[in-house]
Each structure stands twice: as structure tokens, then as C-alpha cells.
Amino acid sequence: MILFSKKVFSLLYILIFILSFTSHANDGYNLWLQYKKVENKQLLKNYMASIQGVESSGDSKTISVAKQELEKGFSGLFGNVFQIDDNNSGKNTLIIGSEANLDVKYSKYLKNELSKIERDGFIIKQLKIEGNTKIIITAKTDVGVLYGVFRLLREIQSYKSIENINIIDSPKVDVRILNHWDNLDRTVERGYAGFSLWDWHRLPDYIDSRYVDYARANASIGINGTVLTNVNANALILTPHYLEKVKALADVFRPYGLKVYLTARFSAPIEIGGLETADPLNTEVIQWWKDKTAEIYKSIPDFGGYLVKANSEGQPGPQNYERNHVDGANMLADAVAPFGGIVMWRAFVYSEHDPTDRAKQAYSEFVPYDGQFKDNILIQVKNGAIDFQPREPFHPMFGAMPKTPLMMEFQITQEYLGFSTHLVYLPKLYEEVFEADTYREGKGSTVAKVIDGSLHNKKITGVAGVTNIGNDRNWTGHHFLQANWYGFGRLAWNPHLKSKDIAEEWIRQTFSNDENFINPIKKMMIQSRETVVKYMNPYGLHHIFDTGHHYGPGPWVGNLPRPEWNPTYYHKADEFGVGFNRTKTGSNATAQYAPEVAKMYDDILTTPEKDLLWFHHVSWNHKLKNEQTLWNGMALKYQEGVDEVEDMISLWNSMEQYVDPQRFKEVKMMLNIQYKEAKWWRDACLLYFQQFSKQDLPNGVEKPSKTLEEFQSLRFPFAPGR
Template sequence: MSNGYELWLNYQKVTDDALLNQYRSSLQTVYLEGESDTHLAIKKELQMGLGGLLDTEVVFQKYNGLGNTLIVSKYKDLPQDFKTIVTAEGLTEEGYIIKTAQLNGKSHVVVSSKEDVGLLYGTFHFLRLLQTHSSLANIDIMEMPKVNIRVLNHWDNLDRSVERGYAGFSIWNWHTLPNYIDQRYIDYARANASVGINGTVVTNVNANALILTPHYLEKVKALAEVFRPYGIKVYLTARFSAPIEIGGLETADPLDAGVIQWWKDKTKEIYTMIPDFGGFLVKANSEGQPGPQNYGRSHLDGANLLADALEPYDGVVMWRAFVYSEHDPTDRAKQAYSEFLPEDGKFKDNVILQVKNGAIDFQPREPFHPMFGAMPNTPLMMEFQITKEYLGFATHLAFLPKLFEETLKSDTYRKGKGATVAKVIDGSLDNKKLSGMAGVSNVGTDINWTGHPFGQADWYGFGRLAWDPYLSAEDIADEWLRLTFSNDDKFVEPVKKMMIESREAVVNYMNPLGLHHIFDTGHHYGPGPWVGNLSRPEWNPVYYHKADTEGIGFDRTKTGSNALSQYAPEVEEMFTNLETCPEEYLLWFHHLPWDYTLKNGRTLWEGMGLKYQEGVDQVRDMIKIWKAMEPYVDEFRHHQVSMLLNIQLKEAIWWKDACMLYFQTFSKMDFPKEMEAPEHTLEYYKSLKFPYAPGIRPRWD
């Protein structure tokens, strides 16, 4: 019985007897020469992987001259000229080949790379082939990552609370580090390496300067040493006011000579302890965080300050573009573009701007951020949220790679048709050397890491898309199900369909037809479309839906905020024209009357009710599908998912009832006959309070 701790690396014994015998007869001996820490990690993984899958002891032999190559064979002796057919030509440092090699009439499986880390990635891919019951005949695979920087962002605080975390406490036990190395740190590194993630930002973007003090750097060093064999670099969040808070300076002005020297000295100190330190992630002048604008300077000044300090060590600055100000009365969706576009091409070569997938804030559905189509001279990296801040926390099943894929496939039209967000992110559109993708982690101390067992698929899928942003969500779901649960198609096909449709179900019962940010405030748990009393306009849900007696929606066309002007003309025209605007974005870009006619002939008001009801019904279908899967899943995880799906249904009904009752106070219309009547009154739903909802942002005093 599995509790989910092993993630997709559970290496269950192959249950197909014919396939098991084929694998056993073909994979009796592993030839591996190296003794580096990464090679030792590869050896351990093969012992676990082959040992578990084949239920047999793995025999290792050395073969001089192989370098970063391993051979898995049924033969105990290899010819001396074997290495002549092994080549890593054409590979990047992280790339690898896996192929079936024939020599003297005998067949062998070869994994080869230029560097140790490539061999590690190739080993995980090889084991994945076995886990998914793939044939070993005629393998011919060459893989290289399309994105350079593939990182998890942990919004973990030093007290082990996790902002927007729904799977327990932070896995980093700062109190017992550096002397106590939890096995979970090692397994975390294995899991990330298995999907190609090569970096981790271990601290919250709402940063604490203490992480840069010697006391904590010693602890970070210990983590870096655990992660290094798995090809994972450590990054830290740099609090912009650190020179004042821990440096004793009177200012953090990025143009002040003392501040410049302080950051250079601090950076040198870090690299002396952690030679492969990745660099800094910075959130500045956003949501109350300090930054260069405190001193009348720009984001450019702040980013280049840190870039200069990191440059001698090949370190990188990931400067977040999630900025909005209470002093800017314009549409919040426009503010990041307005602040960063004038600086295009002026940042140092080791600066990459980290841009959220949409311009608001990780909503269940957002159009792609306009910055992706507007900054040809600056590297941009994607920031996705893996943790489900706005998608039901860790109690709702919503397969996020479908959301990620939707964004990556979006066409910016910056160089005409086909200029997709994926091509911006991997640097291919403008020949950028620096590229990246970040995912806000959903990892915690829960035994299964992610709270919801299906939350593991979001972590897995992020890693796979960071490696190759052109993969399909369907293929990722198929892979993950086979690795995690079962290879039986009678299980995989219906559950894969459920996963692929799950995110759309959440959109339907939360934010249909382009509604957005109507969550209850602070914790973002449940609906709160009526909230309008907060001090900053853009913190209030009423700011985003603008419901009144005339209609509903945010006008971002020329007659409204004109946010659409930030997109390419082709995109602007598509979203502006009601005939061509996809209905899933209708209320994102338009304020429309309640009796506006949708493409199906129903009114907007009826369409909203039908979408809310459809989302509820989709969750009921998920429950039925999962119940039928009981023969294929262990009792523990089947029961766990069943309970969570029942919570999801309860909360989907809550969303439907609360939102439709509230919006009815403006529309004055009856609910469509197909929509189930609300279970409670609007006053009841407005009275619900959740002061202890998980993941609430802590105060900074």
C-alpha cells in the first residue's frame, strides 16, 4: 500500500510476466565507470529502480574508458571496442542519448552524455521507459533541455510557515540544519532531477534578510551539498533593504557606493561557501516590499546592481515583474508592462525578468501576459504557480499542466503568426542565450509532499514542460498516471480524460466566461465577489467584475482601460471584436449587458448560471469515474482522493450558489431552469469567515 511518498519514483515491480522476463533477460548487468558524486547517485537510482521494477539484484561492473556513459546489458563481458560506438556528439551539457546499440550481433542499451548531469537525466529517462512498460528494441532518443533555468520557487519562511502552502510546513528545517540532513532533502532532489528541474529558490519572494547572514548561509550550504550531485543549484531571495537590516548601512539606494560594495562583498561571501550558487530572485516595490523606487530609482537600477555583483561568478538575477502600486490609478493589468517596457534592452546580460503567466495574479484562467509579446531585447522567464492559491488549495483536483500548456501555446504575434509564448520563454524567438521557467512550489511536509495525491502531477508536469515547453498536457498526464498508479489502459484512459477536463471544471464553477479575482480576500479561500471595502481598489473583487444593473465585466478595450493596446494589433483585434473574442475571455475584456446573447443563443445571465452548473456536474462525473477505478488503486490513495473529491463537490456548489445569488442582486433575473436552486441565502454565504485558512500571507512588521 502506497502513502504517496515515493511520488512517480515508486518503481513498482513490473506485473506483466512476459515483459518482466524480457526486461530481466536484457538488463542483467550495468556497466558504469565513474566515481563522481553524480555517478554514485546514478548507481543508487539504478539499484532502486532496476531492483524494484525487476525484483532482482543489480550487478554493476566497470568498463574502462566509458566516461559519462552507462551500458545496461544481458552480457557479463563486453568487447573492448564497444566504446567506439558511443558518442555524445551534438549534445549540450545537460543533454543525453539513449539507444539500443548493436555490436557483433549482440544488443545493449546505452545511455551517454557529455557531462555527469546529462547522464543522470538520461538514467531517469531510461527508468521511465521501463516504468511505462516501453519496448527496449530500437531505442533511439536524443534529449536536450530547451530552457536553461528550470527552478522551483519556494514561498517558505524561516519559521517553516509556507505562504500559499497547502501541504504542511516547509520541508526546510532551519533549526536542525546544517548538521541534520533529512532524507526528504535527498528525495526532493531526486524527484526534481527526474523531471529535469535544475534549481531551487529555497526562500519566500517576500524575503527575510536573515537568510543572507552567515548563520543561515551555513545551512543553505548544507542543502547545496545535498542537491549538487543531482544537478540542482540553490538560489536565494534577496531582500532589497538587506544592507540596512543586516549590513548596518543607512540606505539601500542602488546607486550608493557603499550599497554597491556591500552587495559585492555579500555575493563573494556566498560564493566562497557555495561555489555553484545560482543567484538571486528579487521581488521589489510590489505589495509593500522594499525596492529601488524607495530611493527614486528604477527596477533597472536595482537589477543591474545585483547583476554586477553576480557577474564575476556567472550568477543570475531573476527580477520579478509582478508589480502594482496603490499610487497608480490605472488598470492593475497594465502596470507591469508600463514599468518595464521602457527598460527593454537596458538590463545586464545576466538579468532575466520573471513574468507571471498572466497580468493579474495566477487566476484559474488568464490571457497571456502582454509583456511576453513586447520585450524582444530582454530575456523573459515564465512564472507559473504550481500551488493552487486560486484553484481550490490542495483539496481540488485541477490538472495544471493544461493551464500551463494553454499559456505556452498562446500566440503573441510579435513577429507575425506563430510567435508563441513558448518561443519567447525558450529564447528561440529572439536568439536569447538566457531562458527560464519558474514554478511556485506546492511541496510541504505532508507524507505525500503535495497534500492532494493528484497535486504531484502538477509538480511533475511543471518539470516536464520546463524541460520542453512544447509537450502536450495529455502526454504528461499519461506518463504520470503510468508512473504513479498503473499501466493498465482501463485505468489510464478514463482518469487521463478526467485530469485533462478538471481544470476547465474549476474555471466553470469559480470564474466562468472571463470573470476573475472574485475570491474572498486575504486567504483567497472560496467566493467573495461582494467584497468592496478594502483600502486599495485593486484588492477588492468588485474592482474586477464591475457588476451593476447594466451588466458585468471589465472593459479593457479602447472604451475602457485600453489594456488591450499592450498586445500586438492582431491579438488586440481578436479580443476587442465580440465576434472573435473567445467566450472564455469575454468578461475579462468586456463589460456586457445581462441580456447579451452568447453564441449558443442564451443570454449572458443564463450562460453564467449554466457554466456554474456545468462545473458542479463535472465534479460529480469525476467522482463517478474515480469510484470505478477502485480495482486499480490501493485502498489508501483511492479513499484519500474520494474524500477530497467530495470536498471539491461541496465547494463547487458553494461557489455556484454564492456567486449567482450575489450577481442576481444586479441582474434581477431568474436563474436558468437547468441550474439547481441555491442551498442557502446570500446572507448566509456572506457571513462565512475563515481566519485560519491555510497559506495566509504572514505580516511583516
């Protein structure tokens, strides 16, 4: 018998009290995998009646983590400790297992469904067998089973009925991948949520539990790949010292279906291989890459392949040796092909030697090579032709290379969208791009059909997202920006999904199932991207950000050594108007689109006003569709953006009863920062452009708080993400 003194008992009581109090705090670490107890008593009763036990088949590590996830999820959702005992299941049972391992007494009922799913797809179906209810989760692979497990948990978290559940779902895209722009010193280029997750110094012997939670989160939304290192690559990642560390991460990620990829610095044969050249047609270089790739696959058998940034922004590439992108990409493709690997070759290229229009350069460099790339190469194309702007027309390369797989590159991190302090729901942007019609095979040839391979019957497809993840406790720096990671994964799985439906999924899992919270917050999220466009880049203005860090406005910057680095290059404001003429009377960038699209953009009257200044240099007195002049319309748009952030603050303040105190307070502080910075954008930009329009601000627009000179004097030498 153990006796406690009064002093010890008092300390225990205090500890229990503290733990019970702090258990209500929520720092956002659990993302959308909150697994809070179901509050609807009737639903809870139904869920628990439907799932009284779990049977699993298969003994892989993936099936093991699927069982762990079910135990964790059901324990939280049902409010009781839920343990899986394969030998002692209830009558109403959840059964998980791949097609190969599933008991024939169950699989015989699912032959029709099994014929409909593809690799990574899954089935969740309720059956009546021998008088008992069985919910079956099965797939072609164990990873598919894991995806099905997460889907079932999502249904329960979202308070959806699972009675007669019948879900058949397969991803429409093969490679669904995050690009980490993480450096080996743990800084993150364009990272606004702390330092890199990867603690290279302690790896491979110290495995942070966060690596597992990262893999769980990605598996829950169907992401199946991760590029660990910056596209501005460091060749050291390919040395044995670092490959041992990469292997440790790959081993953690493997049960979750998450493959590891690396960036390949094109000059690596010189920098770490001791060769005198990196010429892709040199036999020694070719052999060096083959040997290095074999070395990687020996320790990481499921290594995914390489991501390459070449001959862009000073990065080395095949053009250094008077070769072309085909020569460089095909050389690496041959190295990974025997192992089933792929090469993702980025199309983000532009040169200071082209005086006409940076927007045209990627198309000009890649489209002529259509059909010459190896079958295991994906050309990775940014959603727009410039650089992840708050709004860009879709990239003209989409649909223009019918013989070459193109993969989408979105930016999840908010390099040009206020960093992690601004609430911007980016799936709305992704949806806008996917729904854009290229007209390459007639009306209805959407970008989504290019990316999922259906437009030109592509054998391999992909979507990449430059991640917004760091080592902040809430992962993304702002609680609402978790929705961008979540939404990217959902749209990478299926580019035809609607952003409003994804927003509701995320809200229900992350915050609340109360309709009084869901409906207004969903509306706020859907509007938020348009709000930021209004107070930063209305009517097609673009790339007017301050130099280097891209934090805040800098439309006045015009002294940088390369013309296309300067905001003045893009807006071309003068006394006659503002905007970049990309029509057939200007740079003729419109000619890179299908004729139907080019015709629309060439005419100022048919160009959508959201893209007006992207394609036209427009008079300050041009009449907009709302009868306002361009100058008045711009000023009023900037003001609308500011007003809408103020509305977001008011809405959030009214939602306090639905949100835990910590997250409520932290989001409130972020919204206040956003409001302050939205006013900064409005005032600085209108003062600058007013020099050219020479017109007063219209009624309804607040007067600037500082002079233009004061705004121009601001400096941010330590802005994050440089």
C-alpha cells in the same frame, strides 16, 4: 547456533505478518518513482534480457547516485535485488558515463548523436557490439547522464519497449526552477501541504533523508534549481548563521544537478549590513552586495544567484530611492556576474497610485527598459497580467521585450484554485499559455517560443514554478496534485510538450499501466482545469476570491483600502452587466498586445468567450454563441462545473480495483470536499450576481442551499497559506 523461544518466534511471525500487510499500503511518498514490479511477463522478460548488468565510467557523486537509482529502480521493476558490479557485467549490458569518461570503444559509435545534444541533454541508444547488445546512456555532463538514467527508468515504468531504443533529448530551457515561498519559521505562504521541508532549526547538522528524495524527484523531471525562501524575503537568510544551513542543503542537492538560489531582500544592506541606505547607486551599497555575494560563493561555489521581488506589495526596492528596476537589477547582476550567477527580477508590480487598470502596470514599468538590463538578468513574468487566476489571457509582456530574456512564472500551488483539496491538472493551463500566439514576429510567435529563446535568439532562458510542496507525507496534500509538480518539470524541460501525454506518463508511473484505468483518468485530469474554471470564474470572470486567504468566493468584497484589492474592482457588476472593459473604449489594456491580438480582443464578437468578461463589460442579456443570454450562460456554466465534479466522483469510485486502498480512500475524500465547495462557489456567486441581473435562474440550475447573507458571513481566520 542461535535458538529462538516459541514466544520470540511468535513475535517474529507477527512482525513479519504486519510488515507484509503494511507493505501494500501506499501513502504517496514515492511520487512517480514507484518502481513497481512489471506485471507484463513478456515485457519483464525482455527488459531483464536486455539489461543483465551495468557498467559505469566516472567516479563523481552524480554517477554514484545514478548507479544507486538504477539499483533501486531495477530491483523494484524486475522483482529481484539488482546490484551493480562494474567488473562483472552480463553480456547484454547497460553502460552509463559522460562523453569525457565513456570508453572510446562505445563513444566512437555515437559521434553523430553526441553532436546533437547540448548541456544537460542525453543519449540513450542500443548498439550491437561484438555480437552483444549494449544500451548506452551518455551526455556532455554527469548530470545529463543522470537525466538519461531517469528517462530509461520512466520508459520501463511506462511499459515501453527498449528494444532498439534511440532517444536524443536536450532541454529547451536553461533555468528550470522551483520557487519555494517558504518562511524561516517553516510556514509557507500559499502553502497547502503542511509546513516547509526546510528544518532550519536542525540544519546544518541534521540532514533529513527527505532532502535527498526531494532532489531525486526534481532530477527525475529535469528541474535544475530551487529558490529556498519566500519572495517576500527575510534578510536573515543572508547572514552567516543561515548561510551555513543553506550550504548543507546545497551539498545534498549538488549530485542531482540542483542548484540553490536565494531571495534577496533589497533592504538587506540596512537590516543586516548596518548601512543607512539601500540605494542601488550608492557605492557602499554596491560594495556590500559584492562582498556578501562573494561570501556566499566561497561556501557554495555553484550558488545560482538571486530572485528579487522589489517595489511590489510593500516590498522595498530601487524606487524607494527614486531609482528604477534597471538600476536595482543591474547592481545585483554585477555582484553575481564574476561567479557565473544570474538575477531573476520579478515583474509582478502594481501600485495603488495607478487608477486605470492593474493589468497594465507591469508592462508599463518594464517594457520601456527593454535592452537596458545586464546579460545575466531574467525578468520573471507571471503567465497572466493579474495574479495566477484559474484562467488569464497570456501576459502582454511576452514577446514585447525582444532584447531582454523573459522567464515564465507559473503557480504550481493552487492559491486561486481551491488549495490542495481540489483536483486540478495544471499542465493543461501551462499548455494553454505556452500555445498562445503573441503575433510579435507574425503568426506563430507563441509564448513557448518566447520562453525557449527561439523567437528572439535569447542567450539565457528560464521557467519558474511556485511550488506546491510541503512536509505532508504525499508532498503535495493531494495525490493527484503531484502531477502538477511532475508536469511543471516536464514542460520546463520542453514547453512544446502536450499535457495529455504528460498526464499519461504520470498515471503510468504513479498508479497503473492498465488501459482501463489510464484512459478515463487521463480524460478526467485533462478536463479538471476547465471544470474548476466553470464553477469559479466562467466567461472571463476573475479575482472574485475572498480577501486575504483567497479561500472560496468573495465577489461582494469592496471595502478594502486599495481599489485593486477588491473583487468589485474586477467584475464591475451593475444593472447593465458585468465585466472589466479593457478595450480601447475602456482602460485600453488591449493596446499592450500586438495589433492582431488587440484587434481580436477589442471586438466583443471576436473575443473568445472564455475571455469575454476579462476584456468587456457585457450586458446580462447579451446573446452567447450557444444562443443563451449571458446571465443564463453563466448560471449554466456554474452548474456544469458542479456536475462535472460529481462525475469525477463517480468515475473515481469505479476505479477502486486499480488503486491501493489508502490512496483510493484519500482521493475519494478530497473529491467529496471539492464537490461540496464547487456547490458553495455556484450558490454564492449566482446569488450575488443575481442582485444585478434581476433574473431567475434558468432551468437545470439547482437552487442555492443558503442565503447570500449566510455566505457573506462566513469567516476563515485560520485558512492555510496566509
